[in-house]
Amino acid sequence: MERKLAAILAADVVGYSKLMEQDETGTLSLLKAHRIEVFEPVVAKHRGRIFKLIGDGALVEFSSAVDAVECAVEIQQRLLQEANGLVLRVGVNLGDVIVDGDDIYGDGVNVAARLEAIAKPGGVCLSGTAYDMVSGKVGCEFEGGGAQRLKNISKPLRVYHCRFEADDHSPTEYENHSEEKRQSIAVLPFSNMSGDPEQEYFSDGITEDIITDLSKVSGLFVISRNSTFSYKGQSIKIQQISSDLGAKYLVEGSVRRSGNRVRVTAQLIDGGTGGHVWAERYDRDLLDVFEVQDDVTRNIVDALKVAIAPMEKQAIARVPTTNFDAYDLCLQGRNLLYEMNRENLEKARHLFERAVELDPDYSLALSGLADCESTIYQYYSSDQTFIEAAISNCNNALALDPDLPEAHASLGIALFLRGSYCEAERMLGRALELDPMLYEAFWNLGFAKLLQNDFEAAAAAYTKASKVRGDDLQSHMMLMNCLSKLGRKEELVSMAQKSLSIAKRRLKLNEKDAPAIYVGAFAHIYVDQLDQAGPWLQQAAEIDSTDPRTSYNLACAFSKVGNVDKAIELLKQSIQAGRPIRMLDWALVDPDLAQARKDPRFDEVIKFWQSKAKENIQNR
Template sequence: MEQRLAAVLAADMVGYSRLMEADERSTLERLRTHRAELIDPAITKNRGTIIKTTGDGMLVEFPSVVDAVLCAVEVQRRMKLRNSDVATDRRIQFRVGVNLGDIIFDEGDIYGDGVNIAARLEQLAEAGEVNVSSAVYEQVQGRVDVEFVELGEKILKNLSRPVRVYQAVLPAATASEPVKPRSEEPVAVIKPSIAVLPFANMSGDPDQEFFVDGLTEDILTELARRHELFVISRNSTFVYKGQSVNLRDVAAQLGAAYVVEGSVRKAGNRLRITAQLIEAQSDAHVWAERYDRDMDDIFAIQDEITSSIVATLPGRIEESQQSRLARQKPASLAAYECVLVAKVLHHQSTRETNLEAQQMIARAVALDPGYAHAHAWRGCIYGQAWGYGWCDNLEETLDLAQASILKAASLDDNDADVHRLLAALYILQNDLPRALRHQERSLELNPNYDLSVVQMGEVHTWLGNPETGIEWIRKAMRLNPHHPPRFWSHLGRAHHTARQYNEAIEAFSHLPTLETLQLAYLAACHAMEGDEVNASRYADRVRETSPDFTRESFLETMHFGQREDLDHLTDGLIRAGLA
């Protein structure tokens, strides 16, 4: 047994028995949805630990009383929003009590007066209310953006002394106005919300329903792994299965900015699947695709199509969001929107857009210092500036990139971008085994993330497996047909390392502009092919672009794990006349 001071939150669902008697299945499904989409994430975000649950309630322990109050108020405010268009007799509502006191921890359970007071405070509350003890009030007063009213001293069941009780004042709030400590700027991380509606079975064959539903659920599950999206749960979207619905109305009911819908048609041994992404507010079709396949391996087809849709949609959403921001020209951007714009600028891969991206990502970090994804992309953007030499102080820029990536890692170990950037960091440090481990972790978290897939190709190229690297880079291009131009640069370098010079030259030809790195590789490729004219031409362009170019400094930016690969590039540069 362990005894220590802790904050305890006790919550109970009001009218549980009545709702279960009226419609047991619907009540359970709605309760699960609230848990999955709102309650459990709020607990996790505020560092809470669920100690026990009952059918209609739960007991949660927090290391900080501020965290406990923030969690309780956030849940009650957002539940009020969710209930705004629900009939009074069907609303799921909670009452909450929070106490701070000595707790006994024993075999996964908690006991003591600290727990009992929290439970009694909850019983005093009405639907949608939060009651706290004086111990809680004294700790959080002035530290959270919540007002309290004093209810006086109350005699609580089985307690020998009265407890002074305070009640949180919960004004109407919007989903983008979570409660925050007063020391932080109250700005939300606004993620694009997306609902995947059940795909329609157009085959006339009821036996295909299992495949159609499975395809829908796989797409939804994979999208949910993307940290930059808020994906509405299956329980909410499958309510509309088999119904003829107005997409704008459905989106409003689900709180979704985007809707994915599609259909499946089977004819003989042929399968046709269509999918489209719709911006709910404007009813505009952002993206649509059709897949025609043979039925030889239906589940392999399902995996392929799921991967393609999941890889394409975030990029399409980013473009749509960027377009919307440009149209609206808001005076103030929330942290996510700043990251969104910074990513779009980063992908353009020019010195000017990189500088703009730095400014935008700095704004995101200032708005939400705890936003891991913002720190991760700050590291990525500074890393790009360092890698291309788009900065006055290389050492300082690299330090900023490293610090940002490590900060992101300390905030969130389950973000694919964080591990992708840790892998990039270890590539820069020539620690390729460590880079490979983080790269594999990134792909475990999100196997369809084109930026992680293409970087796996880079890692294998550096390790001396360029043929494997080429396969990964080609896969990334298939996953995202609208990939950034730099993918061609990665592919060109991999082909060069594999001694496939014509293929490397062809890959570099897809780039809209050529920087020093690509020009040097092209000079080396033509030299190895014995084309002295083009080798000399590209070598001259290297010197024009970078008057201070030296072969030694250029080779220092390479990260080959095999000496023969470094010697191979050196030989090509020497033959091209690059000293």
């Protein structure tokens, strides 16, 4: 068995699966042309040898790390100049390899492949060994990426990212440019005109489904439900809402449900002028509600002259169930999920179960049921049966619809909570292949990485989540946490300012908005503005929340500013509200509770927590 030292380059196309789904023939033609006209000639120029082609990827051997890096940089520069739609990630490693005929194996190859996976789109990522060899010898600068834990690699690895002239088109700017070209739109909560307040969930459900459908159109940037629903019941001018949300267009409408009939009105409005771009009224049978939603989405897309890919059309036109009663129960369940506490989660769980009883093939209902079970376990219980039930329901959903992104995301978080980390990340990755705008997948991935102390990967996931829902305070807070731990001060200050702006706007609409209050406090705390955090914390002290997450986050905020008395009080309140015993291990190491842990009363809190856990077991 021959061994030798070699530089290995691993390259892969970003978003290949989606490109293939949108235009299989065109993508294959483009990839083939790239290999013949760019990749293979540049590799040959730098004395490399392609020893393996894997679909959209390639592995290349070099005798010199300098040759490998110069080759990688030239390939990326050529692609960026041509702007033909292909974007590569490239990883370069210098390490020991095993030679078997024309093929090469070993850790040297495996590490290069893992580096490619964490490289920025359009970028080049190097191992520490490769960097040590090429630093000062190639025409690009490097940015340290810290020590990274790579999949199936036992020890953390130093990584570096190339910075070269083509970084004028860096991934962040590329993404921003793409967002600028997308039409921004917000769907305001449709009014319930049924005369029955208990039908509110139905009009809210119609609104949410239209938001979901519009989000599937890559040419649109859709403001999230969280933001638009904060205007529910408010009498505010369209132009002001448009300015607040940064949305060029707004959709508003109404729903009237009577017997077996439904009337839906919808109108598309120019946020700058307040003028109507399109309007329509639908009088249909209840069973035609999916057709109405489909028609509203298509008319909006047509009015804005936005191109829509065949795959996107199919996703929008998909009918989730033919049983209206099952759909109605699902809407009620989803509505309770947004008002999340243990009681509502149990009610939602029961509603999803009834929906599945009415239509056993309703994959979205099974996915919703799994989300209830995972969330109960995540925040309120240590009973493992919740996780096993969630995994079973996700598997059933995927057996019915293997390409349902929501089910993959649900399975991902359930597997992570069970401790199956690699499988969980694979499921979350698959969810994002199927729906690159799926917020839940980004959020779950960030949560998984954070609990593994992989702050770099967690920050990347939360950044994506905050781009999908630009107004989502929870992902902003988690991102600030990661940026603080990584010491990325400039980005942290920017995110803190953005979070404060969103929090202030939300508090104008609802002065008791607990997440807005504690995120506003943390935004000041993370940038060492403890005096300015004071008024936010004073407002937070007046919150009497039954949500253990809210109480816990507030305890962390008060501990950070040195108010241990309030931190201890809120931590006990969180436990009383149902914070599960398995979260105790995190409280014992959570950096945000460092001040509180120094207080002798913290030990009393731990004993109280353990006693509550025993009490819950006895009461089962």
